[in-house]
Amino acid sequence: MRRAAWGLMAIALLGIPFIAGNYYINFTSQIFIAAIFAASLNLLVGYGGLPSLGHASYLGVAAYLSAWMYLKLGMAHWMTAPIAIAATTMMAGLFGLIALRATGLGFLMLTLALSQVLWGTAYRWVSVTEGDNGLRGMTRPAPFGINLEDPTAFYFFALAIAVLAIWLMARFVGSPFGATLRGTRDQARRMSALGHNVWLIRWITFVYAGFWGAISGLLFVYYHKYIHPASLSLTTSAEALIGVIAGGSGTLAGPLIGAAIVMVLKNYVSSYIERWNMLLGFVFVGIVIFMPDGLVPGVRRLWARWKARRP
Amino acid sequence: MTATTAALSIVALKKSFGGLPATNDVSIEVLPGERRLIIGPNGAGKTTLFNLITGDLKADGGEIRLFGQDVSRLPPHRRAHCGLARTYQIITLFPSDSLEHNIALSLLGLSPLRWSAFRPLGRHAHLYDEARGVLKRVGLDRLAGRSISEVSYGEKRRVEIAMALAQKPRLLLLDEPLAGLSREERMSVTELIAAIPRETTVIMIEHDMDAALGFAEQITVLHYGSVIVEGTRAEVVADPKTREVYLGDS
Numbered sequence: 252m253r254r255a256a257w258g259l260m261a262i263a264l265l266g267i268p269f270i271a272g273n274y275y276i277n278f279t280s281q282i283f284i285a286a287i288f289a290a291s292l293n294l295l296v297g298y299g300g301l302p303s304l305g306h307a308s309y310l311g312v313a314a315y316l317s318a319w320m321y322l323k324l325g326m327a328h329w330m331t332a333p334i335a336i337a338a339t340t341m342m343a344g345l346f347g348l349i350a351l352r353a354t355g356l357g358f359l360m361l362t363l364a365l366s367q368v369l370w371g372t373a374y375r376w377v378s379v380t381e382g383d384n385g386l387r388g389m390t391r392p393a394p395f396g397i398n399l400e401d402p403t404a405f406y407f408f409a410l411a412i413a414v415l416a417i418w419l420m421a422r423f424v425g426s427p428f429g430a431t432l433r434g435t436r437d438q439a440r441r442m443s444a445l446g447h448n449v450w451l452i453r454w455i456t457f458v459y460a461g462f463w464g465a466i467s468g469l470l471f472v473y474y475h476k477y478i479h480p481a482s483l484s485l486t487t488s489a490e491a492l493i494g495v496i497a498g499g500s501g502t503l504a505g506p507l508i509g510a511a512i513v514m515v516l517k518n519y520v521s522s523y524i525e526r527w528n529m530l531l532g533f534v535f536v537g538i539v540i541f542m543p544d545g546l547v548p549g550v551r552r553l554w555a556r557w558k559a560r561r562p
Numbered sequence: 563m564t565a566t567t568a569a570l571s572i573v574a575l576k577k578s579f580g581g582l583p584a585t586n587d588v589s590i591e592v593l594p595g596e597r598r599l600i601i602g603p604n605g606a607g608k609t610t611l612f613n614l615i616t617g618d619l620k621a622d623g624g625e626i627r628l629f630g631q632d633v634s635r636l637p638p639h640r641r642a643h644c645g646l647a648r649t650y651q652i653i654t655l656f657p658s659d660s661l662e663h664n665i666a667l668s669l670l671g672l673s674p675l676r677w678s679a680f681r682p683l684g685r686h687a688h689l690y691d692e693a694r695g696v697l698k699r700v701g702l703d704r705l706a707g708r709s710i711s712e713v714s715y716g717e718k719r720r721v722e723i724a725m726a727l728a729q730k731p732r733l734l735l736l737d738e739p740l741a742g743l744s745r746e747e748r749m750s751v752t753e754l755i756a757a758i759p760r761e762t763t764v765i766m767i768e769h770d771m772d773a774a775l776g777f778a779e780q781i782t783v784l785h786y787g788s789v790i791v792e793g794t795r796a797e798v799v800a801d802p803k804t805r806e807v808y809l810g811d812s
Contacts, residue, residue: 427670427686428679434656434667441654444616445729446642446671 264410268403276402277474282514283413284470289494289506290420291463296492297501298424299456300436301354304488305362308346308369309464311483313339314472318386319379328392336465343461347454354439366488373480385479389472399473409470416463421503423459432456433501490517493531497538499545508546567630569594569733569763570615575624577607577614577787584610585621586787592733592780594629595760599778600767603807606784608767609651612735616648617641628733642671645732649722649739651767655710661721662706665693668725693728700724700754716747723754727762734758736766740773748773775799783807 295301317335320326350361373380391399399405434442435449443449498509521527542549570592577585584607613619617638626634628644670676697703700720740748752773768774781798783791785807
């Protein structure tokens with residue numbers, strides 16, 4: 252059942268560029284980026300029990316840094332990409348030192364505060380960020396001579412990185428380290444009594460989540476060729492968090508499905524209904540009422556019940 | 563000065579909550595291999611003392627040494643690496659995980675494998691083999707794959723002890739291991755505790771005097787955060803102060 256579902260999805264994802272038009276190809280590329288972003292947030296929220304409202308920081312800073320170095324310093328893509336990722340990951344290390352002074356609500360507020368500082372900076376530091384105009388004129392790189400300006404080429408590029416990212420994150424949560432991370436979520440005190448350094452486990456996860464957030468930010472700025480302070484806003488963080496929770500936090504597939512739902516509502520429904528945020532709210536409330544732990548665990552439970560009923 | 567280093571040496575330990583002393587100038591020395599019982603009425607500060615030893619609580623003053631090493635300023639996980647393990651009065655397990663996974667988390671606590679973040683946990687077969695071995699020691703190997711939420715209260719108590727034993731601790735703190743158990747379950751857990759090898763020093767808090775007195779070689783009586791009587795079983799039981807505060811004056 253599970254293997255069949257993954258197989259079908261693989262065929263569908265590989266086939267889309269050959270049957271669908273550019274609109275859908277571009278749209279699906281955006282879902283891949285959102286999926287990496289949501290999956291990285293899920294490491295903290297779902298597996299670490301650390302609800303963050305500041306994950307946009309890593310997406311936004313990686314995007315801004317690479318665009319700024321490319322546009323203002325005239326650096327090449329092959330240099331800006333690793334520098335942006337490394338700098339953003341280091342920033343995650345620093346933010347982790349601050350945010351992990353607390354857990355629960357305190358952690359949520361600290362992550363929110365830190366990302367709001369960045370958002371405000373992006374708006375006000377006009378000489379660097381161009382403020383509300385955003386940074387325009389970014390281009391897509393051409394790794395190994397493949398021109399990513401072509402929608403299909405970008406699609407497969409984003410797909411490859413998404414598959415790699417999600418596979419590595421799946422290995423991370425399935426490893427002994429991942430088991431200890433879930434342990435700190437469920438019984439932090441017991442974990443330290445057993446010899447586990449709870450703080451360090453959380454900090455490493457925080458940095459790792461920041462790293463994948465930076466990767467999604469890089470793809471984001473390559474896709475849009477533009478970056479605006481809105482990408483650092485609370486809305487960006489909250490949309491991802493809603494996707495994670497609606498899909499099922501602490502599951503592998505949940506955030507991917509949740510992110511896809513948010514993207515569909517945002518891009519598709521918003522052309523018919525202006526207040527798409529309202530609809531997103533209704534959909535979220537609907538899911539949480541009927542499936543409190545998210546779509547993936549909810550559907551799994553329904554499936555188990557359905558299978559139990561017919562021998 | 564004794565020739566051997568004490569397993570646990572506490573000197574002038576203090577802790578108060580909002581001005582109320584919970585641990586009031588406590589000094590205790592426990593020798594390696596010893597079986598020590600700590601008794602005292604409710605609110606005497608027994609569990610607080612355990613929490614200070616493990617580092618869950620920070621002491622206001624005094625010194626704690628484990629096998630000669632001053633651990634007063636070490637966080638709880640570092641003390642675990644010094645050979646300290648504990649059980650909780652209120653069962654503290656990972657309820658949605660299997661029994662063997664609970665034990666595996668305990669084994670990982672002292673293993674460098676805990677930092678491995680790529681190879682799936684399930685492929686580390688030796689970890690689960692060892693976990694099942696520990697469960698066999700406490701008679702729960704047939705339930706190894708069951709989730710904690712599916713087993714009885716008495717079985718959970720035994721998992722608590724198994725989690726501590728898995729680490730082969732040098733000093734084991736048992737906080738009311740018999741609390742809430744039926745008569746038969748008490749007997750089996752008492753046997754389990756009696757079978758702990760002498761390499762492990764054991765300090766136990768317990769209210770069930772029948773079972774506890776059989777176990778204890780040395781007894782410490784706490785009252786309002788202070789040690790009021792200490793000595794061998796016979797000495798402590800005979801002491802009028804013990805009768806006054808604990809056994810009930812008649």
